[in-house]
Amino acid sequence: DQQVKQNSPSLRVQEGRISILNCDYTNSMFDYFLWYKKYPAEGPTFLISISSIKDKNEDGRFTVFLNKSAKHLSLHIVPSQPGDSAVYFCAARYYGGSQGNLIFGKGTKLSVKP
């Protein structure tokens, strides 16, 4: 049973436009959410995060929105650039009991065309 779901395997966007990547989760005990970016042949790199007590966090061109009632978060990239082309992973943390590891979605491959 997937606790973190990224239902779109791929997304194509024109350079300069907005990219919106979506993520749904099922576990209401998650208290922290993160986005990672992964280029081929490299490990994922941290991009941006949000605590469950907030509904928005912004860092430059990247904004993450959290809708707790819908158990949904999204990553907005404005404006999109060709260098943003990568696989984006949504991850969630349940910090309690014996767990402490991040649970990842399957990723969305973003392609930004010039």
Next chain:
Amino acid sequence: EAGVTQSPTHLIKTRGQQATLRCSPISGHTSVYWYQQALGLGLQFLLWYDEGEERNRGNFPPRFSGRQFPNYSSELNVNALELEDSALYLCASSLVVGHYGYTFGSGTRLTVV
């Protein structure tokens, strides 16, 4: 500051053999995590070590095991290799699972033939 380093970069093994993958965390990081990225399956959590002890493991058979050494480096062992074990194995480290999440290494590409 050196990042998370993993070795070897690539590993080819025959079905039934054993594979050993190594990870050196960022200096000062005590937690090490192992993930498997098989084709089309995203990152699947394997193991979490902290201060030399196994803290949690994912839904993988016991032939996936590992350990963490006193210097916080870690080893992942996969026994009785099966073809479906072919994947990218990623190691990550953190001080704690904090606001900035993990720092990942570049991974070991394991191919079982």
